[in-house]
Amino acid sequence: MNFKAVIFDLDGTLVNSIEDLGDSLNEVLRNYNYPTHSYEAYENFIGSGIRSLVVKALPENQRDEAQINRSFDDMMHVYRSQCTNKTKPYEGIIELLDQLKARQLKLCVLSNKADEFTKKIVQNIFPGYFDSIHGLSLEAHKKPNPIKAIEISKNLNIKPEEIIYIGDTGIDMQTATNANMYAVGVLWGFRSKDELKNTGAKYILEHPLDLMKIL
Structure with missing residues (x-):
């Protein structure tokens, strides 16, 4: 061919880009006093877009639509300034x-x-x-x-x-x-x-x- x-x-x-993604989302999670994740965990979370990444990173009992939307907006804000730091x-x-x-x-x-x-x-x-x-x-x-x-x-x-x-x-x-x-x-x-x-x-x-x- x-x-x-x-x-x-x-x-x-x-x-x-895993470190910039992980660092940014962990910052968001810490702001809500939620558990953070390792870079290795984020490797399994990514692939379907940032919204999907946020959903997978949130605690299972905190995945209501309102919290997902808030966390997604926060992630977009944080990642905007960090997406080329380590990538x-x-x-x-x-x-x-x-x-x-x-x-x-x-x-x-x-x-x-x-x-x-x-x-x-x-x-x-x-x-x-x-x-x-x-x-x-x-x-x-x-x-x-x-x-x-x-x-x-x-x-x-x-x-x-x-x-x-x-x-x-x-x-x-x-x-x-x-x-x-x-x-x-x-x-x-x-x-x-x-x-x-x-x-x-x-x-x-x-x-x-x-x-x-x-x-």
């Missing part, structure tokens, strides 16, 4: 992006992270690399709904089957499959090889530059 574009997930794929690209990502750009592939980001933070992080860490950046604006469009991936395909005027979709979770593999794109899982993120394979990964990367073997 002659691939013409690559869509990347953000957290766990392009960048390790950094994984080893080999910049080199991969350079090689893909040299081959003139179109590069995009599609994340379940709020659109505001997705754009801020990508523009801060990867200036000039991506043709478009898409975070979550509507809960109904959350991955594995393929609607945004298909929209990216149409905007690029590139067929879905000519696009590689790269992510670190089963949600990403399902999104790629639902959009009829080539699903590629990565092992440096937050989910296991088994999860990726069982949810549709057609290829697994142990290092970012392994992608060049497909191309």
Whole structure:
């Protein structure tokens, strides 16, 4: 297949953002005198957007709609000023992006992270690399709904089957499959090889530059 574009997930794929997410949400939890969580716990919480992350982090007996809304608003406020404190690209990502750009592939980001933070992080860490950046604006469009991936395909005027979709979770593999794109899982993120394979990964990367073997 002659691939013409690559869509990347953000957290766990392009960048390790777990410390900024965990630090921000733990600050919110402490303000309510709720138990906090380790970075390892947050690795299992992320993948479905910030609202879902907040729900999972709250004590089970404090997950009424009002408290979820308050905590979500607090998290958005705190994370807004902290989302690039410790977040950094994984080893080999910049080199991969350079090689893909040299081959003139179109590069995009599609994340379940709020659109505001997705754009801020990508523009801060990867200036000039991506043709478009898409975070979550509507809960109904959350991955594995393929609607945004298909929209990216149409905007690029590139067929879905000519696009590689790269992510670190089963949600990403399902999104790629639902959009009829080539699903590629990565092992440096937050989910296991088994999860990726069982949810549709057609290829697994142990290092970012392994992608060049497909191309």
